[in-house]
Amino acid sequence: MKDQIVVETEELTKKYGSKIAVNRLNLKIKEGEVFGFLGPNGAGKTTSLLMFLGLTEPTSGKVEVLGFNPARDPFRVKEKVGYLPENVGFYDDMDARQNLQYIARLNRIPDEVSEKRIDYWLEIVGLSKESTQKVGTYSKGMRQRLGIAEVLIKEPKLIFLDEPTIGLDPDGTNRMLDLIQSLSREKNITIFLSSHLLDQVQRICDRVGIMINGNLVAIGPIDELAKQKLGVDQEAYTLEEIYMKYFKEA
Amino acid sequence: MHGILTIFRKEMGDHFNSLRFILISALIVMVGVIITSMVGMAIKEEVKGMAKPTLLFLLLFTSTGKLFSFVQFIGFFGPLLGIFLGFDAINRERVSRTLSKLVSQPIFRDSIINAKFLSGVTVIGIILVATVLLISGLGIRLIGVVPGVEEVSRLVIYVIISLLYISFWLGISILFSVIFRSTATSALASLALWIFFSFFVGLGASVIADAVAPVSQTASGVDAEMLIKHEKIQRIISSFSPMVLYSDATTTILDPMRKTTRGLILMGPLERLSMSRFQNPLPLLESIFIVIPHLISIVAITFLCFGICYFVFMRQEIRTV
Numbered sequence: 368m369k370d371q372i373v374v375e376t377e378e379l380t381k382k383y384g385s386k387i388a389v390n391r392l393n394l395k396i397k398e399g400e401v402f403g404f405l406g407p408n409g410a411g412k413t414t415s416l417l418m419f420l421g422l423t424e425p426t427s428g429k430v431e432v433l434g435f436n437p438a439r440d441p442f443r444v445k446e447k448v449g450y451l452p453e454n455v456g457f458y459d460d461m462d463a464r465q466n467l468q469y470i471a472r473l474n475r476i477p478d479e480v481s482e483k484r485i486d487y488w489l490e491i492v493g494l495s496k497e498s499t500q501k502v503g504t505y506s507k508g509m510r511q512r513l514g515i516a517e518v519l520i521k522e523p524k525l526i527f528l529d530e531p532t533i534g535l536d537p538d539g540t541n542r543m544l545d546l547i548q549s550l551s552r553e554k555n556i557t558i559f560l561s562s563h564l565l566d567q568v569q570r571i572c573d574r575v576g577i578m579i580n581g582n583l584v585a586i587g588p589i590d591e592l593a594k595q596k597l598g599v600d601q602e603a604y605t606l607e608e609i610y611m612k613y614f615k616e617a
Numbered sequence: 618m619h620g621i622l623t624i625f626r627k628e629m630g631d632h633f634n635s636l637r638f639i640l641i642s643a644l645i646v647m648v649g650v651i652i653t654s655m656v657g658m659a660i661k662e663e664v665k666g667m668a669k670p671t672l673l674f675l676l677l678f679t680s681t682g683k684l685f686s687f688v689q690f691i692g693f694f695g696p697l698l699g700i701f702l703g704f705d706a707i708n709r710e711r712v713s714r715t716l717s718k719l720v721s722q723p724i725f726r727d728s729i730i731n732a733k734f735l736s737g738v739t740v741i742g743i744i745l746v747a748t749v750l751l752i753s754g755l756g757i758r759l760i761g762v763v764p765g766v767e768e769v770s771r772l773v774i775y776v777i778i779s780l781l782y783i784s785f786w787l788g789i790s791i792l793f794s795v796i797f798r799s800t801a802t803s804a805l806a807s808l809a810l811w812i813f814f815s816f817f818v819g820l821g822a823s824v825i826a827d828a829v830a831p832v833s834q835t836a837s838g839v840d841a842e843m844l845i846k847h848e849k850i851q852r853i854i855s856s857f858s859p860m861v862l863y864s865d866a867t868t869t870i871l872d873p874m875r876k877t878t879r880g881l882i883l884m885g886p887l888e889r890l891s892m893s894r895f896q897n898p899l900p901l902l903e904s905i906f907i908v909i910p911h912l913i914s915i916v917a918i919t920f921l922c923f924g925i926c927y928f929v930f931m932r933q934e935i936r937t938v
């Protein structure tokens with residue numbers, strides 16, 4: 368099962384009018400890996416994710432997620448893929464449990480099954496105590512953690528996280544990153560995470576892709592990129608140095 | 618199907634827990650009770666010691682009394698009810714950023730609109746049926762007349778027509794909630810359309826009719842041919858308004874003394890009451906035949922606006938920001 372491709376794109380392009388948001392993206396994501404999708408604001412990260420989920424139609428090119436074409440078969444893709452949008456929202460007048468249960472029901476998970484899963488994931492993300500509190504009263508960090516729990520309720524094989532640590536404090540960020548890493552290690556969930564917080568990506572990602580102005584300018588394991596770009600085998604490189612190098616060239 | 622059911626259940630819960638729903642139903646029930654008490658009392662006085670006219674029971678709904686009849690009230694307030702229930706159906710989820718989450722679940726995208734529309738229709742149906750039952754109960758006590766089969770059938774048809782008509786407005790407001798990102802804008806747009814149809818179509822119709830077929834007061838009285846032409850033009854133009862379709866249909870059903878959908882002669886409620894002693898009402902079946910085209914038109918425009926709604930929503934890209 369290892370090395371199976373879960374996301375594959377071929378010359379994937381999205382134009383908004385004359386503006387090219389994503390330009391001829393070629394990408395392969397292997398099962399079980401943690402992939403970091405980097406890029407400055409407006410690089411086209413969210414747009415790519417939307418195309419992977421069939422939430423927006425590509426202008427041209429091909430994309431396959433878990434063997435399905437999301438534009439034609441969005442149903443199949445959404446069954447198996449979890450998506451945490453940037454700045455996820457909830458039904459503020461319901462509590463955490465009710466929010467999760469609604470999503471579980473939309474995924475055709477019977478209530479007996481979802482009860483247990485909800486307990487389990489609320490425990491993991493550390494919201495058990497607050498689970499009967501209205502989500503409207505939650506802090507930013509709690510909402511983000513609830514978002515992760517919600518994505519995991521359907522036990523996806525692959526999750527797309529759009530800026531999962533945005534707005535979290537340092538401790539919250541670390542716990543979020545640990546959680547994401549453990550999902551990959553313990554549950555073999557493939558993780559595709561978009562971010563522009565480089566040190567975090569460096570900490571947990573097996574491979575990264577750097578996108579600038581709609582173009583994927585680099586892709587590979589971080590140390591390989593360092594070798595290529597910085598020309599040295601040095602220990603003390605940071606992803607930031609590599610990234611800035613690409614950024615200046617672009 | 619599964620998606621529709623789940624969303625439908627949640628939406629129903631949302632409706633019933635919302636202050637909006639409670640206020641609207643309280644208002645309708647209140648107005649209904651007040652009108653019925655007034656009208657019921659008047660009818661009781663009027664028919665005292667006389668033979669009961671046919672279809673007396675329906676007068677509870679159509680008599681204007683001192684204010685307006687219940688039917689007029691629903692004709693006026695019904696669209697607002699539809700608008701209130703739907704104007705933020707989709708963009709509320711957009712504002713709370715739950716829409717992008719919803720569309721990334723394994724459900725068909727149209728089930729979101731369908732479920733929201735159906736739950737709105739169900740709520741409207743519940744309100745309508747409950748109010749008509751309430752008024753009937755009150756009416757039976759007040760005037761001491763039990764409605765016959767024909768009266769009940771006419772009321773049922775009335776409820777169905779009203780449900781379709783209000784659903785049309787629900788559809789319009791859901792359409793605007795898909796098109797406009799802000800809930801205030803979609804509410805205003807729906808209200809603007811409502812005002813346009815309520816006031817301007819009628820006004821426009823008479824202006825155009827006046828221009829095309831001016832009715833002038835000549836020495837020999839009014840030119841009859843011109844008057845008829847004038848009336849025809851006005852009627853054709855105003856039948857583009859769903860309001861006119863609806864009020865024509867309900868009058869035909871509930872006020873069967875009128876033989877056509879629109880008469881040149883206007884009658885007061887008491888004249889109608891006395892007339893009803895001498896005239897035979899239009900039979901139920903014929904009334905139904907008359908309103909069927911109206912019904913089809915209302916259903917057609919509802920479907921049309923729903924079609925647009927689908928078209929826009931299915932192609933819309935849903936981002937969180």
Ligand SMILES: Nc1ncnc2c1ncn2[C@@H]1O[C@H](COP(=O)(O)OP(=O)(O)OP(=O)(O)O)[C@@H](O)[C@H]1O
Nearest residue numbers: 383386388406407408409410411412413414415563
């Ligand atoms: N509906 C739209 N119409 C026109 N242009 C759009 C539209 N949506 C996005 N864009 C453009 O596409 C480009 C890519 O946007 P995208 O949201 O994918 O960036 P991003 O990498 O997610 O940025 P961020 O880090 O700020 O989230 C941006 O330049 C944006 O202006």
Ligand SMILES: [Mg+2]
Nearest residue numbers: 412413453529
């Ligand atoms: Mg983004």
